Amino acid sequence: MRKTIFKGTALPLLLIAPQLLITCIFFLWPAGAAIWQSLLQEDPWGMSSQFVGLRNFTEVLAEPEWRGAAYNTLIFSTSVAVLAMGTALFLAVQADKSIRGANLYRTLLIWPYAVAPAVAAVLWLFLFHPSIGLVGRALNQAGIAWDYKLNGNQAMLLVIIAAAWKQVSYNFIFFLAGLQSIPRSVLEAAAIDGARPVRRFWTIILPLLSPTAFFLLVVNLVYAFFDTFGVIHALTGGGPGKATETLIYKVYVEGVQNVNLGSSSAQSVILMVLVIALTAVQFRFIERKVHY
Amino acid sequence: MRRTWPHLWLLLGVLVFATPIYITLIGSTHDASTIGRGDVPLLPGPHTVENYTAAWVSGGSGRFTVTPASRMLLNSTIMALCIAVGKIVISLLSAYAVVFFRFPGRMIAFWTIFMTLMLPVEVRIIPTYQVIVSLDLFNSMAGLTIPLIASATATLLFRQFFLTIPEEYVEAAKMDGAGPMRFFRDILLPLSVTNIAALFVILFIYGWNQYLWPLLVVNDRSLETIVVGLAKMIGTGDAQNEWNVIMAMAVLALLPPVAVVIFMQRWFLKGLTETEK
Numbered sequence: 001m002r003k004t005i006f007k008g009t010a011l012p013l014l015l016i017a018p019q020l021l022i023t024c025i026f027f028l029w030p031a032g033a034a035i036w037q038s039l040l041q042e043d044p045w046g047m048s049s050q051f052v053g054l055r056n057f058t059e060v061l062a063e064p065e066w067r068g069a070a071y072n073t074l075i076f077s078t079s080v081a082v083l084a085m086g087t088a089l090f091l092a093v094q095a096d097k098s099i100r101g102a103n104l105y106r107t108l109l110i111w112p113y114a115v116a117p118a119v120a121a122v123l124w125l126f127l128f129h130p131s132i133g134l135v136g137r138a139l140n141q142a143g144i145a146w147d148y149k150l151n152g153n154q155a156m157l158l159v160i161i162a163a164a165w166k167q168v169s170y171n172f173i174f175f176l177a178g179l180q181s182i183p184r185s186v187l188e189a190a191a192i193d194g195a196r197p198v199r200r201f202w203t204i205i206l207p208l209l210s211p212t213a214f215f216l217l218v219v220n221l222v223y224a225f226f227d228t229f230g231v232i233h234a235l236t237g238g239g240p241g242k243a244t245e246t247l248i249y250k251v252y253v254e255g256v257q258n259v260n261l262g263s264s265s266a267q268s269v270i271l272m273v274l275v276i277a278l279t280a281v282q283f284r285f286i287e288r289k290v291h292y
Numbered sequence: 293m294r295r296t297w298p299h300l301w302l303l304l305g306v307l308v309f310a311t312p313i314y315i316t317l318i319g320s321t322h323d324a325s326t327i328g329r330g331d332v333p334l335l336p337g338p339h340t341v342e343n344y345t346a347a348w349v350s351g352g353s354g355r356f357t358v359t360p361a362s363r364m365l366l367n368s369t370i371m372a373l374c375i376a377v378g379k380i381v382i383s384l385l386s387a388y389a390v391v392f393f394r395f396p397g398r399m400i401a402f403w404t405i406f407m408t409l410m411l412p413v414e415v416r417i418i419p420t421y422q423v424i425v426s427l428d429l430f431n432s433m434a435g436l437t438i439p440l441i442a443s444a445t446a447t448l449l450f451r452q453f454f455l456t457i458p459e460e461y462v463e464a465a466k467m468d469g470a471g472p473m474r475f476f477r478d479i480l481l482p483l484s485v486t487n488i489a490a491l492f493v494i495l496f497i498y499g500w501n502q503y504l505w506p507l508l509v510v511n512d513r514s515l516e517t518i519v520v521g522l523a524k525m526i527g528t529g530d531a532q533n534e535w536n537v538i539m540a541m542a543v544l545a546l547l548p549p550v551a552v553v554i555f556m557q558r559w560f561l562k563g564l565t566e567t568e569k
Contacts, residue, residue: 005392005462006472012393016401019386019442025427026439027408030419037419091305094298101299107557108306114549116501116519122526122542123312126319131330132535134315149528165309173564226414230503234523248414255418256508264418271415279410 031272037265049262056266065242066250066267073246076160077224083164085216088171089209093201095172096179106176113169117162118230124162125235148236152243155236159244162235163228171216178212179205218282222275247271313546320344320539327535339536347540351521358525361544364518368500369548371436371517375499376492378441384484387450388476392462409444413505421508431512440505446491449566453487454480490563493556497549518545 038056042049060066091109095102112120130136130147139146148155182205190200229248232238238245238253245253248271255264319327322337351358389395390402413420420439429435457480465475506517516524522545525538553560 005394006466006475008393008472009395011472012389012395012398015385015389015393019382019405019447020401022382022438022442023405023408026420026423027411027416027442028404030416030423031411033419033422034416087305091302094301094305097298101302105302105306107554109309110557110560111550111553112309114497114501114553115546116503116549118503118519118523119501119542119546120312122522122538123316123546125526126315126535126539126542127312132327137330165312168309170564173561177565222412226412229414230501230519230523233503233507234526237528251415251417252504261418268415268418272411275412275415276410 034265034268034272037261038269041262042260052262056262057270060263060266060270065245066247068242069245069247069250072156072242072244073225073248076156076163076228076244076246077221079160080163080167080224080228081217081220083160084167084220085171085213087164088168089175089213091168092172092175092179093205095176102176102180106173109172110169112166113173115166116230117166117228118234120166121159121162121231121235124158124165128158150240152240155240155244159228159231159235163224163231167220167223171220174212174216175209178209182208215282218278222278225271225274316539316542320536320543322536324534324536327539328532343536343540344544346537347544351525351537351541359513359516359521361518361521361541363514364516364521365544365548367433367515368517368519368545370433371502371506372496372499374433374437375440375502376495378437379443379446379495380488380491382441383443383446383450384481384488387447387454388480390447391451391454392472392475405442405447406444408442409448413440417504417508424509429509431510431515433515435509436506436515436517437499440499440502443495446495449487449491450484453484457483486559486562487566489556490559490566492563493552493560494563496552500549 039051039053040049041052041056091105095105115123125133127133128136128146128148130140130149136146136148145151146154148158186204187200190204195203225246226248228246229252232244232246232249233252236244238249247267251264251267251271254260254267258264318333318336320343321340322333323339323343326333326337347361349360349362351360351364386401386405390398424430424435424439427435429438461479462475465479470478501519502517503519503523506520510516510520518541522538522541525533525541527533
């Protein structure tokens with residue numbers, strides 16, 4: 001809270017107006033519309049709609065397709081988070097050991113952050129395409145039938161790799177910063193007491209790194225839920241079958257391709273609740289971190 | 293030996309990370325039949341100029357009519373700049389109002405902005421699209437950028453920074469007879485330059501990499517952005533695609549944001565760690 005402030009009412013209102021206006025028109029109005037539409041059901045011709053209460057929600061939650069998408073999202077998000085965080089932590093620990101090279105390696109590892117998810121998907125397609133990709137062809141020649149356009153598990157594996165590849169750089173930056181902020185004296189004391197490097201990692205480094213890791217877990221999950229739409233849309237289109245259809249992808253399919261607004265809105269509202277929960281968890285955690 | 297293991301692991305990591313890019317770069321220098329046959333080359337070929345020219349001028353002669361890369365790069369640049377600059381401007385102004393003034397509805401305004409943190413564009417995608425249609429902004433650069441401009445993150449960052457500015461600065465400015473806008477322009481803006489630069493790098497990449505939103509609100513080819521255009525060229529991933537031109541297009545699509553990260557690394561790292569607090 002500042003003590004010295006400027007006087008006036010019209011000027012600050014004018015200054016804050018642009019942001020408030022955009023927020024109201026493009027955030028609050030649509031969010032309200034999503035909630036309202038999730039309570040309505042349109043007839044098949046879109047001529048009229050009637051209030052149906054929570055029926056869209058019960059229908060969505062009971063749908064096998066929605067449950068399938070929820071299951072895919074769970075598998076996809078956990079795999080992306082584990083793969084991206086595990087790789088990043090391992091590389092960050094290595095970079096932290098070589099004090100001189102750390103910054104150079106950071107430069108060489110951070111650029112995938114800038115690659116759009118959809119472009120990342122295209123790059124990995126060039127490697128894993130069954131007939132033009134280096135790895136895809138090698139797999140087929142080795143007798144492993146590889147075609148991500150036919151095999152659902154292979155499609156899932158490919159979108160996980162492409163999505164995780166892009167996210168490693170982000171995690172790496174935060175893990176490296178976390179590692180570099182651990183006082184050397186603590187590690188040296190442990191070394192003098194005879195703790196081997198592996199033991200030092202598990203008993204000192206990892207506990208001190210846990211706030212960073214928890215923060216990254218939330219960020220990675222949000223990334224996997226929402227930002228990876230481009231990866232899936234460009235690479236598999238949710239297929240083959242519905243093998244890589246995640247919740248956010250299903251909102252898109254339902255709303256844009258099937259034009260089923262009631263169901264699509266109900267799914268959007270479910271996702272909103274999910275984001276709000278994740279954000280709340282993150283904020284609680286940040287408050288705790290302040291007290292450390 | 294103990295000294296070399298970390299380096300070996302890191303080199304392996306760097307290699308694995310660079311492989312997809314390397315393959316794409318190499319692929320963009322060969323002709324379509326070489327790649328179509330599946331003889332994946334590992335060394336550059338002689339067709340660099342014609343592939344990039346094809347991508348730049350016509351977007352390739354494939355079965356899909358594609359917008360030329362020159363047009364799509366221009367659209368992506370305009371979109372990314374509008375989003376980054378727009379977000380920074382409206383956030384600076386609103387943070388200034390919240391921190392340096394007391395006015396009715398101040399807390400409500402602040403919390404309204406704060407709430408947007410919890411509503412990423414992806415979860416309210418269909419209703420936002422309907423709003424765009426009813427405002428007659430479909431197929432326009434305004435419709436493409438304005439809904440993405442409001443951002444709680446940037447406002448919070450500037451608010452945090454403004455709160456650290458010493459009271460004496462404001463008092464001195466007032467004593468010298470400077471009005472609020474004069475203070476904003478001559479003192480606050482110069483002090484915020486580092487934060488603005490850091491934020492700009494992050495937001496430029498955010499804007500450039502947008503996918504779902506442009507896919508929905510634009511179907512006019514002259515407004516196509518390069519990330520969406522590239523994904524459309526893939527189609528169903530058919531082996532008969534003009535892969536050489538697609539690879540050249542992929543290189544063009546990722547070059548600008550990657551260059552921004554590498555050449556503005558200091559700002560990038562600052563922006564990344566500050567916006568995520």
